Amino acid sequence: MIEALFFLFAAMAVGAAINVLVQKHVLYSALSLIVLLVSMSGLFILLNADFLAVINVIVYAGAIMVLFVFVIMLLNLPEDEDGADRMRWLKFLGIPMGLFLLFMILATLWNAGADAGVQAQMPGSPEAIGRSLFTDYLLPFEVTSLLILIALMGAVVFAKKEL
Amino acid sequence: MIDYLTNRDFLLMVLRLVIVFGGLMGAFAYLSLVERRVMAFVQMRPGPNRVGPFGLLQPIADGLKFLFKEQIRxxxxxxxxxxxxxxxxxxxxxxxxxxxxxxxxxxxxxxxxxxxxxxxxxxxxxxxxxxxxxxxxxxxxxxxxxxxxxxxxxxxxxxxxxxxxxxxxxxxxxxxxxxxxxxxxxxxxxxxxxxxxxxxxxxxxxxxxxxxxxxxxxxxxxxxxxxxxxxxxxxxxxxxxxxxxxxxxxxxxxxxxxxxxxxxxxxxxxxxxxxxxxxxxxxxxxxxxxxxxxxxxxxxxxxxxxxxxxxxxxxxxxxxxxxxxxxxxxxxxxxxx
Known part of the structure; x- marks a missing residue:
């Protein structure tokens, strides 16, 4: 049962991820991304990480993607707008970057293969996540919030040139 | 499969599902009537009261009408x-x-x-x-x-x-x-x-x-x-x-x-x-x-x-x-x- 659900969600995630890339219209890409996020939440639930799954849906699928869709509709981008010609050099940057990412993922999987059973037992309760965020991972947590604050301030500066 | 169907917990679960969602579906249908009637009373008009006593069969009539409407795209x-x-x-x-x-x-x-x-x-x-x-x-x-x-x-x-x-x-x-x-x-x-x-x-x-x-x-x-x-x-x-x-x-x-x-x-x-x-x-x-x-x-x-x-x-x-x-x-x- 769990295996069947895993393959269902995994197939949905991979299919949606591919669809994000191949769709010509940017709105359809955004909608595929939502499907991807929701199926990722399904995978989180199968790993006993209920809290993470729900937060993933609330923050990404429910808030950030709504913003994406809103902006796409507001700008009313025409179909098949091909900006790829101006960004041709990105292709050559993309291939090594993609290979590097693949290498990183494979390396992580290789190392994680040994104690995969232990990973599944990890408690995913809100208490456990809060405790580890404010003890073991306090510095990364604070640095991340600082990063988000900087991004927010940058957005305000861009939006209002004369403050 | 038979084990599943005769399992007491499973049957209780199905019963709960039927009660909750069956009750809700009825509630949704009659909420449309409640909304129209209450709004009508606030605006001092009778509202839909022709189908059945106090218009109580109105949701059923609405449902039938929805079913037989032409589907347009x-x-x-x-x-x-x-x-x-x-x-x-x-x-x-x-x-x-x-x-x-x-x-x-x-x-x-x-x-x-x-x-x-x-x-x-x-x-x-x-x-x-x-x-x-x-x-x-x-x-x-x-x-x-x-x-x-x-x-x-x-x-x-x-x-x-x-x-x-x-x-x-x-x-x-x-x-x-x-x-x-x-x-x-x-x-x-x-x-x-x-x-x-x-x-x-x-x-x-x-x-x-x-x-x-x-x-x-x-x-x-x-x-x-x-x-x-x-x-x-x-x-x-x-x-x-x-x-x-x-x-x-x-x-x-x-x-x-x-x-x-x-x-x-x-x-x-x-x-x-x-x-x-x-x-x-x-x-x-x-x-x-x-x-x-x-x-x-x-x-x-x-x-x-x-x-x-x-x-x-x-x-x-x-x-x-x-x-x-x-x-x-x-x-x-x-x-x-």
């Missing part, structure tokens, strides 16, 4: 998304009822993050509106879905933040435990409901929930005077009915959450023989929800619609700071006590 509409959009708005709306406790024994499933599940599926319900408006390939629905998505982002923040104070007092995310934490009385006559501890949060929750469910005075996505009928302008027959169903489901869902968080859920006086003790909590719960639903219907027929910029300013500059201040003060008091 506008030219140039995206066929798949146009068909999927009503379902995308209905499924999240119904999903939230799978974790709502209607009584101590009447709950489909209990999760330790049940409240967050309700908010998560609630945040997905906007896509039904957005996709429907986009796929119709028509101007008014498109404007409606843009308004709806902007409104949803602005008010979801206040909605989620408003309940944080309640969670800190109850110290749990499980809806059942939140209800249990509100059992008993203060001084022998005041029920231990969270409304007395978190009145500000309650007001914010009710306002934000009105915006979430796209009802007056925040129904800019539907506003009949400017946008014909908003995002479901191009929908007819059963597809339109599914949109209405989702809207009523959302209305009942936010009423349920308001009851559970602020009005003690199924708690109430319990008396009589055993079967009454078993059934009374659900009756209290349904009565409390009905009060909220009635309040929303009355509000729809009395309050004028706000302007779009007023809506945005109100959401970001008043509701959000007040919700944040409420969290700060509550957490201080919780930490001190």
């Amino acid at each position: 506008p030219t140039g509409a995206n066929a798949w998304l146009y068909l999927a959009a009503p379902l995308i708005s209905l499924v999240p709306a119904l999903l939230s009822f799978s974790v709502i406790p209607f009584g101590p024994a009447l709950q489909v499933t209990d999760l330790n993050v049940a409240l967050l599940v309700v908010f998560a599926v609630g945040s997905l319900s906007v896509y039904g509106i957005v996709i429907g408006g986009w796929a119709s390939n028509s101007k008014y629905p498109l404007i409606a879905s843009m308004r709806s998505s902007a409104q949803m982002i602005s008010y979801e923040l206040s909605l989620t933040l408003s309940v944080v104070g309640v969670l800190m007092i109850g110290n749990t995310l499980s809806l059942v435990k939140l209800v249990q934490s509100q059992e008993g009385l203060w001084l022998g006559f005041i029920p231990r409901w969270n409304i007395f501890l978190q009145p500000v949060a309650f007001v914010i929750y009710i306002i934000a929930a009105t915006a979430e469910t796209n009802r007056l005075p925040f129904d800019l996505a539907e506003s009949e005077q400017e946008l014909v009928s908003g995002w479901h302008t191009e929908y007819s027959g059963m597809k339109f009915a599914i949109y209405m169903l989702a809207e009523y489901a959302n209305l009942i869902a936010v009423s349920c959450i308001a009851t559970i968080l602020f009005f003690g859920g199924w708690n109430g006086p319990s008396f009589g023989p055993d079967w009454m003790v078993m059934i009374l909590p659900t009756i209290w719960f349904v009565m409390k929800i009905s009060v909220f639903v009635f309040f929303y219907v009355l509000m729809r027929s009395t309050v004028p619609r706000v302007r779009y910029d007023q809506l945005m300013r109100f959401g970001w500059k008043l509701m959000l700071p007040v919700a944040l201040a409420n969290i700060l003060i509550t957490s201080l008091l919780v930490a001190l006590s």
Whole structure:
């Protein structure tokens, strides 16, 4: 049962991820991304990480993607707008970057293969996540919030040139 | 397979599903009648009273009419998304009822993050509106879905933040435990409901929930005077009915959450023989929800619609700071006590 659900969600995630890339219209890409996020939440639930799954849906699928869709509709981008010609050099940057990412993922999987059973037992309760965020991972947590604050301030500066 | 079908737990689960969703479907159908009749009384006209006694058979007549209406698809509409959009708005709306406790024994499933599940599926319900408006390939629905998505982002923040104070007092995310934490009385006559501890949060929750469910005075996505009928302008027959169903489901869902968080859920006086003790909590719960639903219907027929910029300013500059201040003060008091 769990295996069947895993393959269902995994197939949905991979299919949606591919669809994000191949769709010509940017709105359809955004909608595929939502499907991807929701199926990722399904995978989180199968790993006993209920809290993470729900937060993933609330923050990404429910808030950030709504913003994406809103902006796409507001700008009313025409179909098949091909900006790829101006960004041709990105292709050559993309291939090594993609290979590097693949290498990183494979390396992580290789190392994680040994104690995969232990990973599944990890408690995913809100208490456990809060405790580890404010003890073991306090510095990364604070640095991340600082990063988000900087991004927010940058957005305000861009939006209002004369403050 | 046979083991499954004769398993007592499995049969109980199926029974609960049938009671909860069967009851809800009936409630949705009759909510349309209640809404039309109550609004008619407020506006001093009789309302639909021809079909059956007091118009009680009206929902059935409406359902039949929806079934036999011609199915129209506008030219140039995206066929798949146009068909999927009503379902995308209905499924999240119904999903939230799978974790709502209607009584101590009447709950489909209990999760330790049940409240967050309700908010998560609630945040997905906007896509039904957005996709429907986009796929119709028509101007008014498109404007409606843009308004709806902007409104949803602005008010979801206040909605989620408003309940944080309640969670800190109850110290749990499980809806059942939140209800249990509100059992008993203060001084022998005041029920231990969270409304007395978190009145500000309650007001914010009710306002934000009105915006979430796209009802007056925040129904800019539907506003009949400017946008014909908003995002479901191009929908007819059963597809339109599914949109209405989702809207009523959302209305009942936010009423349920308001009851559970602020009005003690199924708690109430319990008396009589055993079967009454078993059934009374659900009756209290349904009565409390009905009060909220009635309040929303009355509000729809009395309050004028706000302007779009007023809506945005109100959401970001008043509701959000007040919700944040409420969290700060509550957490201080919780930490001190």
